[in-house]
Structure formats: structure tokens, C-alpha cells
Amino acid sequence: xxxxxxxxxxxxxxxxxxxxxxxxxxxxxxxxxxxxxxxxxxxxxxxxxxxxxxxxxxxxxxxxxxxxxxxxxxxxxxxxxxxxxxxxxxxxxxxxxxxxxxxxxxxxxxxxxxxxxxxxxxxxxxxxxxxxxxxxxxxxxxxxxxxxxxxxxxxxxxxxxxxxxxxxxxxxxxxxxxxxxxxxxxxxxxxxxxxxxxxxxxxxxxxxxxxxxxxxxxxxxxxxxxxxxxxxxxxxxxxxxxxxxxxxxxxxxxxxxxxxxxxxxxxxxxxxxxxxxxxxxxxxxxxxxxxxxxxxxxxxxxxxxxxxxxxxxxxxxxxxxxxxxxxxxxxxxxxxxxxxxxxxxxxxxxxxxxxxxxxxxxxxxxxxxxxxxxxxxxxxxxxxxxxxxxxxxxxxxxxxxxxxxxxxxxxxxxxxxxxxxxxxxxxxxxxxxxxxxxxxxxxxxxxxxxxxxxxxxxxxxxxxxxxxxxxxxxxxxxxxxxxxxxxxxxxxxxxxxxxxxxxxxxxxxxxxxxxxxxxxxxxxxxxxxxxxxxxxxxxxxxxxxxxxxxxxxxxxxxxxxxxxxxxxxxxxxxxxxxxxxxxxxxxxxxxxxxxxxxxxxxxxxxxxxxxxxxxxxxxxxxxxxxxxxxxxxxxxxx
Numbered sequence: 001x002x003x004x005x006x007x008x009x010x011x012x013x014x015x016x017x018x019x020x021x022x023x024x025x026x027x028x029x030x031x032x033x034x035x036x037x038x039x040x041x042x043x044x045x046x047x048x049x050x051x052x053x054x055x056x057x058x059x060x061x062x063x064x065x066x067x068x069x070x071x072x073x074x075x076x077x078x079x080x081x082x083x084x085x086x087x088x089x090x091x092x093x094x095x096x097x098x099x100x101x102x103x104x105x106x107x108x109x110x111x112x113x114x115x116x117x118x119x120x121x122x123x124x125x126x127x128x129x130x131x132x133x134x135x136x137x138x139x140x141x142x143x144x145x146x147x148x149x150x151x152x153x154x155x156x157x158x159x160x161x162x163x164x165x166x167x168x169x170x171x172x173x174x175x176x177x178x179x180x181x182x183x184x185x186x187x188x189x190x191x192x193x194x195x196x197x198x199x200x201x202x203x204x205x206x207x208x209x210x211x212x213x214x215x216x217x218x219x220x221x222x223x224x225x226x227x228x229x230x231x232x233x234x235x236x237x238x239x240x241x242x243x244x245x246x247x248x249x250x251x252x253x254x255x256x257x258x259x260x261x262x263x264x265x266x267x268x269x270x271x272x273x274x275x276x277x278x279x280x281x282x283x284x285x286x287x288x289x290x291x292x293x294x295x296x297x298x299x300x301x302x303x304x305x306x307x308x309x310x311x312x313x314x315x316x317x318x319x320x321x322x323x324x325x326x327x328x329x330x331x332x333x334x335x336x337x338x339x340x341x342x343x344x345x346x347x348x349x350x351x352x353x354x355x356x357x358x359x360x361x362x363x364x365x366x367x368x369x370x371x372x373x374x375x376x377x378x379x380x381x382x383x384x385x386x387x388x389x390x391x392x393x394x395x396x397x398x399x400x401x402x403x404x405x406x407x408x409x410x411x412x413x414x415x416x417x418x419x420x421x422x423x424x425x426x427x428x429x430x431x432x433x434x435x436x437x438x439x440x441x442x443x444x445x446x447x448x449x450x451x452x453x454x455x456x457x458x459x460x461x462x463x464x465x466x467x468x469x470x471x472x473x474x475x476x477x478x479x480x481x482x483x484x485x486x487x488x489x490x491x492x493x494x495x496x497x498x499x500x501x502x503x504x505x506x507x508x509x510x511x512x513x514x515x516x517x518x519x520x521x522x523x524x525x526x527x528x529x530x531x532x533x534x535x536x537x538x539x540x541x542x543x544x545x546x547x548x549x550x551x552x553x554x555x556x557x558x559x560x561x562x563x564x565x566x567x568x569x570x571x572x573x574x575x576x577x578x579x580x581x582x583x584x585x586x587x588x589x590x591x592x593x594x595x596x597x598x599x600x601x602x603x604x605x606x607x608x609x610x611x612x613x614x615x616x617x618x619x620x621x622x623x624x625x626x627x628x629x630x631x632x633x634x635x636x637x638x
Contacts, residue, residue, distance in 0.1 A: 007046070012037050038079065045073045048084040093172075094147040098135025100166045101149065102128050107164035108154070108263065115139065117156035125157070142195050144172065150275075151195045153177040155282075160262040168269025179261045179282030179306070199278050199301050203325060206359060208237065210381060210402055210429060215454050215478040219502060219528045222604055223551035226526070226573045271295035278302070285309050294319035294350065305329040313342030315349075323351035327359040336366040336386070344369040360385070366409075367391065372398065383407055383431075390414055394422035401426075406433040406454075413441055419470075424450050433457050433478070439464040440479070446471025446495035446520075454478040456502065463490050471495040473520075480528070481505035492518030500526045504553065508532035513540045522547055530576065531556035533583075537565045547571065555579050555606070562593040572601055578628075579609040587611035597622040607632070614638065 014035045048070055072082035105113075105126050115124035120139040128135055136143055142151035149170050155177055163178075174195050193201060216224070216231070217238050224235055261284045270276075271292035278301040287309035293299075293316030300322050304310075310331040317323070346352060347370055357379035365385040370392040371377065381404040388409040394400060395416040400423065410432060413421045421443045424430060431454040440455055442464040453474040460482035463469045469490045477498035479488075484506040497520035508529070516538060524546060530553040542565070549569045555578035566575055580589035589610040594617045596605065608630040615629075615637040629635060 007041065009039055012039070041074045043074050043076050045071055046082075047071050048082075051084070094136060095132055097147075097149045097170055097172075098132055100169045101126070101135060101138065101141065103166040104164055107166070108159040108161050110159075113157040113159065115156050116158070119156070142175075144195070148172040151175040151177075151198065154261055154263060155179050156261070158261065162265045163263055163267055165267045165269040167267055168272035171272060172275055173273050174275050175278045175280075176276065177280040178263050178266075178286070179280070179284045202278065202280075202301055202303065203357075206325065206327060206357060206379075209327075209359065209361075210379070210404060215431075215433075215452055215456065215476050215502065216500060218456070218478070218480065219504070219526075220530070220553050220555070220576050220606075222576060222606060223526055223528070223553060223574055225604065226550040266290055266293075268292045274298060280304075282306050287311065289314035289316050291316040291319075293317055294321070296320055296322075298322060300324040300354075301326075303327040304331060307331045308333050310334055312338045313346070315345070318342070318346045318349040318351055321350045322354050324354055325357040326355065329359055329361045329363065332362055332364055334363065336364050339363055339365045340367050340369055343371065347371050347373045378402070380404070393420065396420040396423055399423040399425065399427075400430075402429045403427075404429060404431045405435065406431050408435050410435040411437055413443065415441075415443060419443065424448060427451065430454070438462075440469075440472075442469055444470060444472040446473050446497065449473040449475070449497070452476040452478070455482070457481040459483055461485070463488050463494075466490065469494050473497040474499075476500045476502075478502040479506075484508050485510070487511040487515040489515045492516060492521045495519055497523045499523055500528075502528045504528045504530040504532065504556075506532055508534060510534070511538050511541070513538040516540050516545050521545055525549055526551040528553045529557070530554065533558050535559060537563060541565055542568050543570045550574065552576070556581070558582055558588065560588045561591045562589070564593070567596075567599060570601065574604040574606075575602065576606045577610075578606055592617065597624075599625075604628075 012035050070084060072080055074080050104110075105128070110126060113125040115122065124139050126138040126141075136147065136149055140153040140155070140157065141149055142153075144150045150172050151174060152170075159178075167173075167176075175198050216227075216235050224232055227235070263284050264286060266286070266289055268290045269292075270290060274297060276296050276299045279296075279299060280303045282303065283306045286307050288311075293314065299320055302317060302320075302323060302325075304317075305327060306329075308331070310333065312334055313328065317326075317328075343365075352374045354376060355374050356376050358374075358377060359379075359381045361381060362384045363382075365382065365387050366389075368382065368387050368390045372392055372394055375398070378399055378401040380400065380402070383404050383406040385408050387405065388411075390410070390413055393414040393416045396418050403422070413432075415421055419442065421441070424444065425448050427450045429452040430450055431452065433454045434457040437455060437458040437460050440460055440463045444450070444453065450472075451474065453472055453476070456478045457480070460479065461484060467490065471491075471494035473496065475498075477496075477500070480502040481504070484503065485508060487503065487508060487510070489512060492515065495518060501524050509532070511534065517540075522545070525548050527546070527549055528551075534554070534557040536559070546569050548571055550571050551574045552566055552569065552572060553576040554563060554566070555576045557580055559577070559580045560582070563577065566572065577589070580587065582588040587610055589607075590613050592612050592615045593605075596602075597617065597620065602625045604626040606628040608628045610632055611634060612629065612632045613634050613636065615635070620637070
């Protein structure tokens with residue numbers, strides 16, 4: 001007989017247990033909550049009538065009546081195990097998220113999905129043939145602790161069609177990935193990482209894109225052995241990330257095997273996603289984005305690449321109020337005039353006041369409009385475009401940490417009234433490699449250090465301003481593959497400082513003694529003069545001038561005998577003297593450096609690809625460093 005007496009039981013901690021088909025792990029079919037708490041009750045028969053379910057933060061997930069008649073008995077001094085049937089209602093946010101996922105799946109040809117990729121089982125699909133409270137547990141769906149959907153990744157499943165309006169009902173969404181996003185995220189691809197790690201991982205990936213342009217990867221790898229460990233790691237990272245360079249991304253964009261998603265549009269309801277922080281769109285036929293994206297008040301990071309149907313920069317993207325980092329790359333069917341118009345509009349759009357990083361490689365841009373209203377913009381990567389003109393300098397008051405303009409058509413950059421293109425105090429990389437400069441622009445100052453200054457692979461013959469050149473200060477200074485006929489006289493003499501100086505591939509014929517005079521010549525530790533036409537070194541190329549040089553490359557020049565002058569450098573560890581050729585193109589270096597065994601600092605001597613005839617040094621067995629004599633066709637050793 002029911003007494004009507006009500007007992008409230010509070011604070012019972014539970015854990016969720018899933019049940020799988022045939023006992024196998026995989027997609028769960030049912031679930032239940034278990035607890036091992038002992039609750040003291042008076043003897044008698046009880047009926048569970050209602051329940052409230054809380055998450056770990058004590059927020060109510062569900063409060064409802066127990067839908068099925070039930071009872072259990074408590075006996076004196078005995079433990080009773082009870083099973084109470086509880087069912088979450090469709091009004092529950094978790095259940096509602098599952099229903100929205102099913103509608104999205106149906107709209108995007110879900111029954112025909114078959115996963116291709118590395119994150120999930122081959123042929124995987126979403127599965128709704130199970131209890132409704134488990135519909136949110138799907139591959140590519142990330143849940144927060146409360147069970148709500150916080151991230152979606154559609155890459156590789158073969159989703160097809162227009163994204164339905166139900167997307168906007170997933171109001172806890174923080175990240176959406178449309179397309180296959182393996183590139184740029186290394187071992188933590190979108191769709192598998194926790195939602196809190198997505199933005200840091202993507203931003204680290206963007207830094208890797210900049211690293212892929214690292215200048216020291218161009219020099220002989222034997223010189224790397226003498227570098228500090230941190231520098232060697234940077235070189236390794238840059239080589240590992242070559243696929244993330246503008247060239248690498250362009251090659252990937254043209255690989256049809258990467259187009260594994262055919263989602264054609266996003267709905268206007270995306271404006272409802274007030275918690276959305278990041279949006280990634282790649283390798284898909286989306287042609288435009290809704291203007292309602294401007295209402296995404298918390299979205300800071302957007303990546304859009306390899307979308308060949310886009311015809312302009314989406315206005316809704318530019319009007320996002322908190323956009324901070326953008327990669328807009330390889331959407332290369334947008335006409336140059338549309339890119340110009342879009343960037344011009346962007347300079348006054350809402351996100352102009354928040355944007356800090358802008359990556360626009362392989363976009364066919366021909367002219368860069370005034371972007372000076374983007375006050376927080378400090379990272380620009382416009383590599384592999386066709387930019388021949390930058391309309392306005394950022395100026396002395398605008399700090400640019402990283403600017404990569406490699407592989408464009410620039411022959412000069414604008415400056416403000418004080419001669420600044422932008423403020424570069426403590427900047428990391430300023431690269432204008434592979435453009436059409438005929439001079440190094442006078443936009444730096446020897447008193448301000450930049451980590452890397454790269455003007456390699458231009459047509460440079462001089463330093464702008466002559467005696468008025470203000471000098472440059474950089475850890476890495478790359479002027480290789482230009483057209484300097486002589487070592488630039490005003491480089492060191494104007495106070496320039498370079499720890500790693502690259503002047504290879506210029507066809508340089510002479511180094512004047514005055515070119516090696518300056519207050520900071522001694523700071524150079526690695527000197528690459530390979531692939532020039534030098535036949536001698538000046539008398540002041542000595543220990544006093546270069547006391548700290550550890551690596552020196554003179555390969556591919558025109559020396560007819562061994563350069564003993566280089567052996568006077570007290571810290572020299574690696575000397576590369578391969579492939580000397582005279583003006584007729586014949587091997588001209590035939591001399592074995594007799595007595596070289598006595599050098600106490602060398603760790604590597606590379607003499608390959610010469611015409612050394614005979615090694616007749618009786619003490620050759622005493623050599624304690626690496627010697628390379630490969631490809632000396634007439635070599636004999638006594």
C-alpha cells in the first residue's frame with residue numbers, strides 16, 4: 001500500500017556505461033548510468049517517480065518524471081540493487097542536438113557517406129540506428145563534458161549538397177570544419193582534437209607556413225652541423241614543412257584526390273552560432289558565404305583554401321567583428337580586380353580593427369591596396385601572387401612582425417616621410433625573395449635587429465642610397481642569387497650586422513678590402529660565398545676580421561689553388577671548397593692542401609668535384625676530421 005511519503009535523494013554520482021553490438025567496441029547502441037553509492041532508506045517498497053540529472057558543473061541536463069512503472073524493496077540490514085528506467089525527452093538539449101545532426105546528415109546525402117582518410121575507419125558513416133540519446137556520438141563530432149555538440153568536422157565523409165538551416169540550431173558549436181584539413185595540423189588534425197586545442201594548433205600551423213620560407217635551408221647542409229641546436233631544429237622544421245609553403249599548398253590544391261567533400265553552401269542560420277570560434281573550409285565547391293557571417297560575434301579564426309568556385313572575397317567574412325587570424329589561400333579563380341576591390345573594402349570593414357594575421361598565398365593578386373587602417377595587422381603572407389605594386393607604406397608607427405612577399409613582381413616598396421615601409425623593431429621575418437628588385441631598398445637601419453631579412457633571387461646589383469645606405473642588422477641576411485659583381489662595399493661599412501650571411505650565386509668576381517671593414521664584421525659566424533666567380537680573397541680576410549666564423553662555403557668559384565687564407569680563421573670548423581671551375585668551365589683546383597692534418601679546429605673539409613691529382617701528404621693518417629674527396633676523377637693517394 002502506497003503511503004505517499006516522499007524521499008529525496010541528492011548528490012548521487014554516476015558514470016555512463018555504453019553497450020555495444022555483440023559486445024564489440026565501436027558505435028554504442030544503448031547506454032545507462034551506474035552508481036555505487038549506498039543510500040540508507042527505511043524498510044519498505046519504493047517507487048521512483050522523478051529525477052534530475054546534472055553535469056559536472058552542477059547544471060541541470062534533464063528534470064523529468066520516470067516514464068515507466070517501477071518498484072524496488074528495501075529489507076532490514078540488506079543491500080538492494082535497483083534499476084530505474086529514465087528516458088531523456090526530445091526537448092533535452094542533448095537529444096535536440098542529436099536530432100539536428102540527423103537532419104544535417106540527411107540533407108548532405110548522409111546514407112551514401114563513406115569515410116576516406118586517416119582519422120576514422122575506412123568507410124565510416126554516422127549511425128542513427130540506436131537509442132536517440134546516443135545520436136551525438138559520431139565520428140567527426142566533438143562533445144563537451146555535458147554532452148552538447150561543440151565541434152563538427154565533415155572532411156573525408158563525402159558530404160554533398162547545401163548545408164541545411166538546422167546547423168544554426170547547434171547553439172553550442174565552437175568549431176566547424178568543412179573539407180579535409182590534414183594539411184597544416186600535423187599529428188593533431190581537426191576532427192580528432194579537443195575543441196580547446198583547435199585554434200592553438202591552427203595558429204601554430206600558420207607559423208609553420210612562415211617557417212617553410214626559412215632562408216638557411218638554402219645553404220649547404222654540411223654547414224648546419226656547426227649551428228646551435230635551436231637553429232638546427234628550425235631548419236629541420238622548415239624542411240618538414242615544405243608542403244606548407246605557398247608552392248606546396250598550390251601543388252596540393254591541384255590534386256583532385258583531396259576533394260573529398262562536396263558541400264556547396266552554408267545557411268543564413270549560421271548567424272545563430274554565437275559561440276562559434278573557428279571555421280575551416282577547404283577542398284570543396286562552396287562558391288560564396290552568407291552575409292550573416294558578420295553576426296558571428298565570437299569567431300576569431302577562419303581558414304578558407306582550395307575553393308575553386310569562389311569569385312570574390314566574401315563580404316560577410318570581412319565584416320566579422322572579431323576576426324583575428326585568416327588564411328585565404330589557393331582560391332585561385334578569383335580575378336585580380338576582385339581581389340583588389342575586396343582588399344580595398346576590407347581596409348574599412350569591421351574586421352580591419354581586429355585582424356592580426358592575414359595569409360593570402362596563390363591568389364593572383366596584382367596590386368595591394370592601402371591596408372594601413374588594419375592597425376593590429378602584424379603578420380602578412382602574400383607569397384606566390386603577382387603583386388607588382390603596394391599602394392601605401394604601413395609607416396613607422398605600424399609594427400609588422402612577419403611579412404612574406406616571396407615570388408611576386410615587386411621592384412620597390414613605398415615608404416613614409418621618414419623612409420619606413422613599416423616598423424620592424426624585433427621583427428621575425430621580412431622576405432622579399434624572388435621578386436624584381438634591382439637594389440636592396442633603404443628601409444632598414446643597422447641599429448634595429450630583424451631575425452631574417454631575405455632579398456634572395458632578385459636582380460639586385462647594389463644597396464640603395466650608396467653612401468646614404470642605413471645598413472641592416474639581422475641574424476640571417478640572405479642576398480643570394482642576385483647580380484652583385486663585387487661584394488657590396490657599403491654593407492659592412494654602414495654598420496650592418498649579419499650572423500649568417502648568404503651571398504651565394506651572384507657571379508661575384510671581387511671582394512675589395514674596404515668591403516670587409518665595419519664595426520660589426522666580427523659578428524658573422526657563417527659565410528656563404530658559394531657559386532660565384534671569385535679567384536682570390538683580400539689580405540684582410542683573416543682572424544681579426546672574422547674571428548667567429550665557424551662555417552665557410554667557397555664552393556663553385558674559380559680558385560686555381562687551395563685557399564690557405566681561410567685557414568687563418570681561428571674558429572673555422574667546416575670549410576666547403578667543392579667544384580672550382582675556370583672561366584672556360586674546366587676543373588681548375590688540383591692542389592691537395594699538404595699539412596692540413598695540423599689544423600686543430602676543422603671538423604669537415606669538403607674538396608669534392610675538383611681535380612685533385614695526388615694526395616702525397618705522409619701524415620694523412622693523422623687527419624682527425626671528415627674529408628670529402630668524392631668525384632676527383634684523377635685522384636691517387638700515396
